[in-house]
Amino acid sequence: MKKIYFLVSMVFMCIALQAQTPLKHASKIYRSPEGKLYVQKSLPLYLYVSTEPNQKGAMHQLHSDSTNAFADPMYLDTEGYNTFRSPSAVDTVTKEIHFPIMDVVFELYADSRPPATKLKYDASKKYFDGQNLFVGKGLLLELECSDEMSGLEQVLVSIDSAAYQPYQKPIEFNQEKVYSISYYSVDNVGNTEPVQGKIFHVDLTPPVSELIFDGEKSENHISGRTKLVLKATDGISGLDAIYYSIDGKEYRKYYQNLYAANYVEGEHTISYYSVDKTGNEETKKEYAFYVDKTPPILVDEIMGNSFVVNGREYSSGRTKLKLTAVDNKSGVKEIKYSINNEEYQVYDKPFYLTNVSGSLSVVSFAVDQVGNRSMAGEKSTKSRAAFVDLSGPQLKYDFIGKVFKTRDTAFVNLNTKISLSATDAESGFKALSYSINSGSEIPYTKPFSITEQGPYVLNIYGYDNVDNSNREELNIVVDNDGPDIFTRFSILPLGKKEVSGQSVDVYSSQAVLFLSATDSKVAIDRIYYTIKGETEKIYTGIIEGFKRGKDYEIAIKALDKLGNINIDTVLFATDNTGPEIFTRFS
Template identity: 25%
Template sequence: LEDLQGEVFTEAKRHYAASWGGLFNSPNNVEVTDTWLEYNFLGEPLIPLWKSEPRGLSVNINHTDSLTPTVRVSVTDSETSAALPGATVTLEWAAEGIWEQAVTDGSGEAILTFSIPRFGDINISVRKAGYLPFMDYVTIRDTLPPVTSIRILNGTEGENGWYLSQPLINLSTDEPARTFYRWDSGEDVEYTGEFEVPEGVHSLYYYSIDLYGNVERERQSIFKVDLHDPVVEIRVEPSEPDGEESWYRTAPLVTLLLNSSVPSASEETIFYRLDSGGVTRYTAPFAIEDGEHTISFWAEEESGRVSGRMLFEIKVDTVPPKTTIRLDPSEPDGKNGYYVTPPTVTLSSPEGESIYYRLSLDEDFKLYRGPFAPEEGYHILQYYSVDEAGNAESIREKEIWVDSRPPQVKVEIDPERPDGKNGYYTERPTLRFYCNDTSPTTIFYRVDEGPVKTVKGPLTLDDGNHVLMIYAEDEAGNRYTLPSIRIRVDTTPPEVHCIVSGDAEGGIYRRIFSIDLFTEEMGDTIYYRWDGEPAREYTGALRPPGDEGTYTLYYWGEDEAGNRCPEDVMIIRYDSEAPRGSVDYTEERGGKVTLLLDGITDGMGVEKYVIDYGDGTVRTVPASEKTPTHTYRRTGSYTITVKAYDSAGNEATFTVGIVVGVMDLYLPHVIGLILIIIAVLAATLVIYLRRQREILLMEIPEAIPLERGLKD
């Protein structure tokens, strides 16, 4: 009954808390929060209704530090250390009434993921029937530094990042923190409210420290503030005009400078314009040239501030007139300062002054009346102008070199004419070069496609068909080019090669396909002759004049230039026919046959004979053995085959039939053979009887006397 009452009481509390659960997540709902805390943190209260003594819980808590922390809770029995599944774990963020709940698994663990609005303490309760409830908290610490943001208020923006009025600075952080700042290398000041940027270029350094002591990395912002426009002043030296009618006869020096009484924060640049010319950046005092001029000047600051534009008028006449010379061509069109085209000289003065000139120091100056062209040669042109006031210009000079005539070149060849055929030189020709120009002249040449070279003396040409390009160039660059010279040089006679194509054995050809003669160069002519025959021009492959024999081929060559090589000789041994003729024989008693080979002939001579006598006997005999013999052992008809080979390997076969009788010759030999056979049989019988006797002696008992045994 007591347990039942405890269960009813507990369920009533659970029902009461669950019925208000829908309101629990509403922030600042104190009534619901307290009710829930009472149920979850107190758990089943320890009242007399419970009969058994509650046990203790051992709780281990691990968590991560972030705004979405993960909390791992392990629950065991404090006495047995056994894992307790089914324990209810509750996390609660009290300020906003945020909570999360889970039940431990079979290993006594519960993992809860929780979202909190800021870092701080999370309440934890663990309850399980039969156990005293567990209450604790964990602190979720802030490990990230704060982030400070800067805002610029007011402030008129100029150029290049400058402000033309003082802006206000506002600093804020993304979490509760203390913020500090300083200007340039000054002391750190704690930020308490918006502040102004001082005039000039300054660096603002700032950072924040949150409630957990996390320090932000120092940040930097650069501010440029300029509050004043520049003021420019002009000074002229001499301070007053030193001529009549406000003219400066001495070249005045103009200085532009900033008014030092006006403060300036940004970099200032002074600009000026002379008359209608371009805008010039002022860097140093400048002189004013002759003429009537208007100077406008002002200053600009990097911030975009500009001073008012000022105008200053000045008149200057300090120098005598200046004569301008113009030549056409404007620059020497030759080399080394020479004009190869006579230049037209034009003299002019901007104010229409009188101009005088002369082309030689030996001449008097004369009045210039219009353009003129100097003649060939070297000139020193002197000229000057005089204005209406009588100011005379200093005499000016200009050197003018005129050379418009190209040099003339002559080439001599030794020998004067080709000494070979078809326009060829068979001796290397020598070329000599001559030039009649008065100025220093260089002669150049090029052989075929080779490089251009300078003539330094006689030129000797090597073999070949050459094209010479020759030109001369004087110091002024005038060039004279000779027509191309074609020179053919061939000092080397041709070399004729002979190749015999065919089958040869022992230096003798039995077949010749062709005899080819050739040289290495095109255009060569080849000649040949056989033994005492007349010479002929070679036009194609040759063959020996006959089918058999030793032939001597004479050959030589002549090139296009007429160079002839020495006559060469090739000896050709040629045998295209096999031996020919017939074979005879003589026969003697007893089967002896003598072959007569004199009837076999060959143009190059027989080298050997291979004889098959028809009875299984084959012999090779040299050509010198003309009467070989052979003795037959049996009577019968035989065919003798003779193969004759010449030195070239040609083969001819000859046959002759023969009938041989040999009986009278063999009778004594037969009788002798019979007697030999009888003797062999008798000897064999004697040996056999002796062997039988030895066997009998071995079988006779020892008791029998030797003589008796022998008798038996």
């Protein structure tokens, strides 16, 4: 679509080159309401006298004996104020010379400069992509004109190469299309401004956004592992931003996937909309969903009269194992079981255990409609006491190295190691594993690091000897970037000079250097600086006391709370000259 608009722009540019020719405007003389007389400066002038007012008597043209070559016609040499003078004014009543003696002055104003016209419109609703100018709805274009001398006669405007018309009021553009506008102004003595123009696209259509669920979903139920993805498209000026609100909270700008793991289990509502580059806003959309993090409850029951507890055997030819699962929300999808580590089978009804000899191990699990899985384990033996263990291991994690914790998130760097451990007081701990961002489980053998920068959801899994499991989730953000360093002097540079082949700013030695740093994820810890040839110092306020006429190289080091470091260098020089002296005659 952007390519199409570019082609349309090229076509309109060609049309603009063939736009309507400006009207013809003759040069002329103009008398203002205040009585001032203006003349287009390039016009020839002829002077006449009469003995009667208001051109009632005969008109006699004046000629010059001494400057005849420049008198018929004569031309004004000065822009603006010009005069015709007669020395020694005579009183109109007494016909005597007026005292004090003064000239009789006739004023005439020469004007050769055209008016200047400016195009004004709402800058908040425009966007330029490097090739095309886009504007939004409710666009009013206003032409403002100014003339320094004779004043404005009219402004003329042409829309889409139509004939020029006098401009009367702001122009409204309310159709979605590509427009071209040409305009110029004329003053009261016929000075004509060069034609100006603009080509722009009016964009009235908002973007269209879409909510996508990446993960397990059944009707409006989603699992805690599901991601909410917002996408939007705009066919004209382009997408500017997507905004969303969860459960009626303040709208926030959408940058990345939303993780259901970050929301409590239960009912939620997401509202969202998108905005394009010219401010067209999509009608808000809303979707209600339920985050289901709870796996089904799985209960196993021995059916028969041979079940033994505390050293008593619980197995007989009539013994069956019954598995029952219930789910609080999305519903049970299936139950599977395995006997003595054999292949898992789908459970549909109670089954006999008569073909099992020796130690009995039954492992089963239930899965709901959004993939939440529960584990249950039970062991029995004919030769020794059996114990039922229904709880998974207790999980624990720790950090080795730098860590910064805030609410439910831990910020670490690539050198921070994550240590996992688990204990089980019943059947005993068997295995420990973890997964990153819902990936495959990885067996845990030793402390590990996550080196690549970004947000992660770490799931820790612990299993006991009867395959009971426990899981814990941890939000981790890996931050390997040091703070951004900013430098600013208290005054503007005096100039430039070359130092070691590099052009640097030159400041007064009275200048003060300010240092600052920002970090996008964690707090700033410290800032150090080193003036070349001196020892490193911690930055506490300002850097001052520079010597005149010296080249400076200052190394700056900023650290955040995770120990991430960023280093920058500022090069400059100080001025060695005194103040400049200026002289001026009256």
